[in-house]
Amino acid sequence: MSRKLFCYLFLLCLIIPLAAQAQEQIELTMQHFQSDDSVGAVLFRNAIADFEAAHPNVSVRQETTTHDEYITLFNVEAASGELPDVFMILAANIDSTQAAGLLADLGPDFAADVDWLNAQNPGAMLEWTRGDSIYAIPTQMIVTHLIYYNQAIFDEVGIEEFPTTWEDFKSAITTLNDAGYIPIALGNKERWVVADPLFGTMIFRATGLDWFNNLLTGDAKFTDPEFVYAVEAFKELVDIGAFNVDANSLTNAQQRTLYYNGEAAMFIEGNWAIGSVAQEAPEDIRDNTHLAIWPPLTAGKGSANQVTGGAGWGIAINSKVSGAKREAAVELLKTLSAIDYGRQRIEAGLMAGQVVTDFDETLLPALTTELNRKLATEWEVVPIFTNWTPRGILDTLGQTMQELMIGQKTPEQVAQELQAEMDRSIIE
Amino acid sequence: MHSSAFFKPNFGKLVLYLGPCILIYGFMVLVPLAGGIWHSLHTDFNFQLRFVGLKNYVEIIGDSNFWFSLRNNLIIIGLSIIFQIGTAFVIAVLMNSRLVIAPKFLRSVIFFPVILAPVVVGFLWVLIYDVRNGLFNSFLRSVGLESWTQLWLDDPNIVIYSVTLPLIWQFIGLYLVIFLAGLSSIPVELLEAAEIDGASVFQKTRYITLPLLANTWKVALILAISGGLKIFEHPFVMTGGGPGLSSTVVAQYAYDQAFGRLRLTFGSAIAVIIILLSFVLIMLTVFLMDNVIFRKGDRDV
Numbered sequence: 062m063s064r065k066l067f068c069y070l071f072l073l074c075l076i077i078p079l080a081a082q083a084q085e086q087i088e089l090t091m092q093h094f095q096s097d098d099s100v101g102a103v104l105f106r107n108a109i110a111d112f113e114a115a116h117p118n119v120s121v122r123q124e125t126t127t128h129d130e131y132i133t134l135f136n137v138e139a140a141s142g143e144l145p146d147v148f149m150i151l152a153a154n155i156d157s158t159q160a161a162g163l164l165a166d167l168g169p170d171f172a173a174d175v176d177w178l179n180a181q182n183p184g185a186m187l188e189w190t191r192g193d194s195i196y197a198i199p200t201q202m203i204v205t206h207l208i209y210y211n212q213a214i215f216d217e218v219g220i221e222e223f224p225t226t227w228e229d230f231k232s233a234i235t236t237l238n239d240a241g242y243i244p245i246a247l248g249n250k251e252r253w254v255v256a257d258p259l260f261g262t263m264i265f266r267a268t269g270l271d272w273f274n275n276l277l278t279g280d281a282k283f284t285d286p287e288f289v290y291a292v293e294a295f296k297e298l299v300d301i302g303a304f305n306v307d308a309n310s311l312t313n314a315q316q317r318t319l320y321y322n323g324e325a326a327m328f329i330e331g332n333w334a335i336g337s338v339a340q341e342a343p344e345d346i347r348d349n350t351h352l353a354i355w356p357p358l359t360a361g362k363g364s365a366n367q368v369t370g371g372a373g374w375g376i377a378i379n380s381k382v383s384g385a386k387r388e389a390a391v392e393l394l395k396t397l398s399a400i401d402y403g404r405q406r407i408e409a410g411l412m413a414g415q416v417v418t419d420f421d422e423t424l425l426p427a428l429t430t431e432l433n434r435k436l437a438t439e440w441e442v443v444p445i446f447t448n449w450t451p452r453g454i455l456d457t458l459g460q461t462m463q464e465l466m467i468g469q470k471t472p473e474q475v476a477q478e479l480q481a482e483m484d485r486s487i488i489e
Numbered sequence: 490m491h492s493s494a495f496f497k498p499n500f501g502k503l504v505l506y507l508g509p510c511i512l513i514y515g516f517m518v519l520v521p522l523a524g525g526i527w528h529s530l531h532t533d534f535n536f537q538l539r540f541v542g543l544k545n546y547v548e549i550i551g552d553s554n555f556w557f558s559l560r561n562n563l564i565i566i567g568l569s570i571i572f573q574i575g576t577a578f579v580i581a582v583l584m585n586s587r588l589v590i591a592p593k594f595l596r597s598v599i600f601f602p603v604i605l606a607p608v609v610v611g612f613l614w615v616l617i618y619d620v621r622n623g624l625f626n627s628f629l630r631s632v633g634l635e636s637w638t639q640l641w642l643d644d645p646n647i648v649i650y651s652v653t654l655p656l657i658w659q660f661i662g663l664y665l666v667i668f669l670a671g672l673s674s675i676p677v678e679l680l681e682a683a684e685i686d687g688a689s690v691f692q693k694t695r696y697i698t699l700p701l702l703a704n705t706w707k708v709a710l711i712l713a714i715s716g717g718l719k720i721f722e723h724p725f726v727m728t729g730g731g732p733g734l735s736s737t738v739v740a741q742y743a744y745d746q747a748f749g750r751l752r753l754t755f756g757s758a759i760a761v762i763i764i765l766l767s768f769v770l771i772m773l774t775v776f777l778m779d780n781v782i783f784r785k786g787d788r789d790v
Contacts, residue, residue, distance in 0.1 A: 132748075142536075158536075161535065250728070250731065306643065307621075307640055307642070308643070309732035310642035452750070453751055460733060463731050464733035467643075469645065
């Protein structure tokens with residue numbers, strides 16, 4: 062008799078919790094590379110945790126790798142059609158991933174929530190928008206070209222203000238060399254450092270925006286004289302000794318070390334290095350660091366206030382996700398692109414993909430304020446070159462620019478190889 | 490007299506004992522290999538697979554960058570054979586001839602780098618090669634040989650050799666152990682008889698040790714050749730294949746094409762060609778060993 066009672070009680074214990082589970086338990090798989098202890102990564106993971114707290118029936122299973130590994134991982138998964146529910150995506154991959162039918166169209170979701178759309182920075186939405194379709198939200202806003210220069214070193218060698226013409230810039234390089242400084246610390250082992258932060262904006266100085274737009278439609282080629290002029294300008298810098306001799310065996314972190322040691326007068330990277338300067342540079346270097354961009358090229362067609370930037374990375378939803386799961390995923394994306402999230406990023410010294418007009422400036426590093434001010438008043442953001450060209454162009458540009466630096470290729474050969482890769486990527 | 494069941498298991502038992510091993514091998518090696526070969530007969534433009542037959546292979550054979558990276562591999566293999574296997578053989582003979590003190594301790598010390606992960610070895614040697622503060626250049630400066638300092642990992646003419654040195658350093662121990670094992674199988678009486686007849690160390694090595702070690706040498710050469718064609722981690726960690734293509738090996742070239750240019754099927758084709766090259770080189774080596782260097786008769790004592 063007691064045995065029967067026990068069995069019934071046992072069954073009851075099983076059924077009650079099941080009955081109490083009125084809401085459906087949703088699990089979203091999410092893939093990203095915000096896995097380290099940097100400020101941005103911590104904010105990102107906190108935002109996801111806040112989302113889970115606000116939506117108790119949704120759990121987000123995160124799979125993380127490092128930034129460089131993520132690119133490989135994403136390419137393999139996209140090729141086999143096995144992406145998780147929510148994932149970070151590089152702007153350069155939007156078109157090919159969309160062509161394979163792997164992305165959910167968020168256009169209708171944005172159209173239904175106008176506040177959400179208006180909160181986003183237009184410059185950060187360009188890379189994800191194709192007509193009425195929107196395929197991802199911006200995770201950030203980045204400027205990929207900034208010249209961090211040490212005003213104290215410039216004063217010491219007699220350069221009063223940052224050069225405003227190409228000839229002045231080249232003679233400044235020579236002056237710095239003669240005084241025993243490395244003019245520009247460069248760590249190009251990973252190849253994207255020259256391809257994007259250094260050369261990306263230089264392309265626009267030489268060619269202007271029109272040539273770039275024509276390149277994407279096939280009406281202009283890398284072999285056009287405007288682009289070759291850009292490569293020749295970069296070669297000029299290499300030839301007058303603007304960079305340290307071991308530029309191709311150092312990483313971008315190591316180029317900053319040369320600057321922090323006081324051995325180099327400048328280094329070039331994106332706005333992500335502001336945090337490093339604020340935290341890792343010695344006080345006197347940090348206080349003397351200011352921001353500049355390439356001066357105009359003598360015969361260039363671009364304007365001197367253009368700087369490459371955009372969102373770079375976005376977050377997308379897998380097209381196979383539907384129903385309650387898709388709603389949860391859209392809510393997650395809204396959390397990660399809310400004005401509050403944007404404000405948190407700005408107050409931490411990063412840049413946000415959202416339009417945030419009210420934030421606390423007092424805690425920000427001086428360089429961030431300088432950047433935000435210059436962006437608001439002087440500079441114009443133009444597309445990150447390699448995010449809009451086919452994926453193979455980034456790899457080709459990185460390799461050929463390295464070969465240019467060691468004298469194995471001429472500017473014309475660089476242009477020809479790029480055009481060959483462009484033709485292969487479109488025609489094949 | 491028929492063989493006892495103890496020494497000749499029936500087919501059922503054979504399947505039972507070898508089955509799991511063959512299944513695992515098949516699943517982990519043969520199936521991906523077959524998949525890779527099938528994959529290499531397609532292109533994957535915009536993530537869409539399209540059958541093209543041998544088009545990838547024709548393109549690879551006409552690609553000068555592929556042959557250049559193969560040249561890098563051949564340099565690595567050549568240097569490995571001379572300095573890895575050669576040095577290991579000399580040390581093994583010396584250790585065996587009791588001219589060396591504390592051979593067991595030396596063996597452990599020389600073998601230690603073999604167990605290090607390639608990434609660790611790569612990073613260690615990047616520090617050694619550092620132009621400003623690295624071991625080599627600092628040492629050269631301190632003894633007044635500043636003009637001998639090099640851009641070890643930046644100079645395209647020497648970077649492939651710079652990248653080979655850590656490889657050689659790491660695996661001498663492996664071949665040392667292989668040769669020591671081979672040497673221990675040579676009957677001591679032979680060497681003693683030769684000593685009585687007045688043979689020098691060099692003569693004993695040339696006429697007794699070497700021929701009897703022919704099989705060990707074959708194994709060592711096969712390991713060196715297949716290892717040299719597979720090498721990836723050391724150059725990747727130290728230079729990423731750069732500057733330009735100067736230290737790119739075929740495995741890295743396959744990786745760059747597959748993941749950098751988003752041509753996964755092209756990368757598969759390069760990988761298949763590496764396998765074929767391995768096979769050809771090894772067969773060539775075995776043929777030369779058996780018929781030219783050590784004729785079959787020499788080894789029958």
